[in-house]
Amino acid sequence: MTKAAVIGLGTMGPGICATLARAGLTVAAFDLSAEQCARAPAMVDMATQVLEKLGVNLVPGGSVGIVESLDRAVAGADLVIENVPEKLELKREIFTAICRVAGDGAILASDTSGIPITDIQAGMANPGRIVGMHWSNPPHIIPMIEVIAGRETKPDTVDWMKAFARRIGHLPVVIRKDVPGFVENRVLYSVMRECVDLVERGVIDAQDLDTCVSWGIGYKLAVVGPMSLLDMAGLDIYNAVGSYLNRELCDRADVAPYVTERVAAGRLGMKTGGGIYDYTPEGIAALRDERARKLVAVRRILQE
Ligand SMILES: NC(=O)c1ccc[n+]([C@@H]2O[C@H](COP(=O)([O-])OP(=O)(O)OC[C@H]3O[C@@H](n4cnc5c(N)ncnc54)[C@H](O)[C@@H]3O)[C@@H](O)[C@H]2O)c1
Numbered sequence: 001m002t003k004a005a006v007i008g009l010g011t012m013g014p015g016i017c018a019t020l021a022r023a024g025l026t027v028a029a030f031d032l033s034a035e036q037c038a039r040a041p042a043m044v045d046m047a048t049q050v051l052e053k054l055g056v057n058l059v060p061g062g063s064v065g066i067v068e069s070l071d072r073a074v075a076g077a078d079l080v081i082e083n084v085p086e087k088l089e090l091k092r093e094i095f096t097a098i099c100r101v102a103g104d105g106a107i108l109a110s111d112t113s114g115i116p117i118t119d120i121q122a123g124m125a126n127p128g129r130i131v132g133m134h135w136s137n138p139p140h141i142i143p144m145i146e147v148i149a150g151r152e153t154k155p156d157t158v159d160w161m162k163a164f165a166r167r168i169g170h171l172p173v174v175i176r177k178d179v180p181g182f183v184e185n186r187v188l189y190s191v192m193r194e195c196v197d198l199v200e201r202g203v204i205d206a207q208d209l210d211t212c213v214s215w216g217i218g219y220k221l222a223v224v225g226p227m228s229l230l231d232m233a234g235l236d237i238y239n240a241v242g243s244y245l246n247r248e249l250c251d252r253a254d255v256a257p258y259v260t261e262r263v264a265a266g267r268l269g270m271k272t273g274g275g276i277y278d279y280t281p282e283g284i285a286a287l288r289d290e291r292a293r294k295l296v297a298v299r300r301i302l303q304e
């Protein structure tokens with residue numbers, strides 16, 4: 001397999017493109033936004049530099065080209081990765097367009113954060129080749145990729161995706177049921193819901209929460225996974241603490257005003273210069289560099 005298409009060049013697309021090119025693939029990328037297409041090459045270059053620092057195996061001959069249409073990107077591709085906003089109808093529109101152009105042998109993947117693959121592939125031509133390929137941000141650094149089969153996804157497609165994830169130097173994890181949010185985001189969003197609730201209720205301020213979680217469970221979970229941590233702490237401890245604490249945890253079914261009010265005010269985070277914290281363009285660049293440097297250092301240790 002030599003050619004991949006990436007549709008969507010926002011937060012995730014450029015890092016995915018760089019990772020694929022590092023593995024020797026010819027990548028054709030498309031974004032509806034001319035602005036995103038214009039910024040993408042610099043973002044791809046930054047991700048490529050990080051992959052070099054990570055020491056990810058370089059397969060010569062890879063490249064990334066930004067093309068002027070979805071059809072041009074998808075034509076002749078062996079793998080297509082959809083990376084547009086998390087809206088089911090938009091993803092279905094994109095897959096319908098992809099299916100019109102893609103060869104019968106092409107694998108079609110969605111980087112959806114948690115929309116069931118079954119819902120994306122329903123009614124599509126040749127749905128057996130459609131699979132979830134859920135990367136984690138930043139995609140060129142975090143190696144874990146969730147591989148999710150929808151109801152109509154062929155087992156061979158899952159096997160192909162597992163092998164492909166390994167080929168590009170990543171770590172595939174097969175999710176056995178096509179549940180909303182898959183696994184990573186169900187865990188992440190339960191943590192995020194509790195964190196937002198604690199800050200919103202004034203139990204702790206945002207900066208101290210980040211320190212508490214990053215240097216506590218975040219640090220520990222990077223080395224000892226949750227199931228292993230249960231054995232390390234003792235299931236009796238979990239049993240005793242959980243018996244009174246579980247009923248106290250936030251279980252809201254909606255999104256906290258702490259978040260919805262900021263979204264309504266256009267305060268989306270780094271992408272708008274402010275969200276929970278405020279950012280300057282220079283500060284964002286420095287943060288991105290520092291975070292990439294630290295994530296690279298941690299990944300090297302964890303891979304030992
Ligand atoms: N941001 C994350 O942390 C993260 C991590 C993993 C997966 N995801 C998932 O990946 C997908 C993309 O996320 P993102 O953060 O990169 O989003 P984003 O909003 O940063 O980027 C989406 C890009 O898609 C483009 N786009 C919109 N409509 C299009 C169309 N019709 N054709 C071509 N391009 C179009 C936009 O111009 C934009 O550049 C979403 O499903 C998201 O849930 C996000």
Ligand SMILES: Cc1ncc(CO)c(C(=O)O)c1O
Pocket residue numbers: 112113114135136137185
């Ligand atoms: C807030 C948030 N939501 C989704 C994802 C991945 O789908 C991430 C991530 O990859 O870090 C995230 O931080």
